[in-house]
Amino acid sequence: MNDFSSSYAEIGGRLARRAAQCGRPPETVRFMAVSKTQPQSAVIEALGAGCRLFGENRVAEAAEKFTPLRETYGDIELHLIGPLQTNKVRQAVALFDVIETLDRPSLAEALAKERVRGTRLPCLYVEVNIGREPQKAGIDPSETVDFVEKCRSEWGLPIEGLMAIPPYDQPPEPFFRQMADLAHAAQTPVLSMGMSGDFEEAIAAGSTLVRVGTALFGARKLPQQTC
Numbered sequence: 001m002n003d004f005s006s007s008y009a010e011i012g013g014r015l016a017r018r019a020a021q022c023g024r025p026p027e028t029v030r031f032m033a034v035s036k037t038q039p040q041s042a043v044i045e046a047l048g049a050g051c052r053l054f055g056e057n058r059v060a061e062a063a064e065k066f067t068p069l070r071e072t073y074g075d076i077e078l079h080l081i082g083p084l085q086t087n088k089v090r091q092a093v094a095l096f097d098v099i100e101t102l103d104r105p106s107l108a109e110a111l112a113k114e115r116v117r118g119t120r121l122p123c124l125y126v127e128v129n130i131g132r133e134p135q136k137a138g139i140d141p142s143e144t145v146d147f148v149e150k151c152r153s154e155w156g157l158p159i160e161g162l163m164a165i166p167p168y169d170q171p172p173e174p175f176f177r178q179m180a181d182l183a184h185a186a187q188t189p190v191l192s193m194g195m196s197g198d199f200e201e202a203i204a205a206g207s208t209l210v211r212v213g214t215a216l217f218g219a220r221k222l223p224q225q226t227c
C-alpha cells in the first residue's frame with residue numbers, strides 16, 4: 001500500500017473505533033481529506049485510495065486542482081474551509097459543495113444576493129470563533145444561535161452546520177462540548193470539528209465531520225495560510 005492509502009485506512013479505523021466506543025455508528029462521522037497546499041498529484045493518489053471528500057482553503061487553488069479532476073470523478077465533494085472574500089463569492093458558490101466558513105454578516109449578505117439572482121447555493125456552515133481568539137475568524141459563541149436564525153429567516157440561507165477550530169494551545173474538549181451545545185441550540189445537523197491532532201476527542205464530543213490534513217498527506221510543503 002502507498003502512503004496515502006495506509007494513512008487513510010489507519011485514520012478511518014481509528015475514527016470508526018472511537019465512534020463505536022462512544023456508542024455511535026461509524027457512518028455518523030464523515031472524514032474529509034484536507035488537501036490545501038498539496039499538489040494535484042496528492043489528490044489523485046487520494047482519489048485512487050477511494051477518498052471523495054476534500055477540503056481546500058483557497059478558492060483559486062481549489063479551482064485549479066479540482067476542476068479538471070471533476071470531469072473524471074463526478075462524485076467528488078469539495079468543501080471550502082478557509083476564509084472567503086466577498087469578491088470571490090460567485091466563484092466559490094459555483095465550485096464548492098459546502099462553504100464551511102460563513103463567518104460574518106457581510107458574507108451572508110453577499111451569499112443572499114447570489115441566491116436572489118437565482119444561483120443554487122451550496123450548503124453552508126457557520127464558523128464559530130469558539131475560543132474567542134482575536135486573530136481567528138468566526139462568529140462569537142454568544143451570537144451564534146441568533147446569527148444562524150438570521151441567516152435562515154432574513155437571508156434565506158441553507159445553514160446545515162457549524163464549524164470551529166479550537167485554540168491550539170489548550171485542551172480541546174471543553175470547546176468541542178460548547179460547539180455541540182451550540183449545534184443543538186441552532187438545530188444544525190452537521191458539526192464540523194476535529195483535525196489531525198484531536199479528531200478522536202471531537203468525535204467523543206459529537207463531531208459529525210472531521211477534517212484531516214497532515215495525518216493523511218504528511219506535512220504541508222508550502223506556507224500555510226492561517227484561517
Ligand SMILES: *Cc1c(COP(=O)(O)O)cnc(C)c1O
Pocket residue numbers: 034036057081082165195196197211212213214215227
Ligand atoms: C488545515 C486545516 C485542517 C487540517 O489540519 P491538520 O492539522 O493538518 O489535520 C482542518 N481544518 C481547517 C479549517 C484547516 O484550515
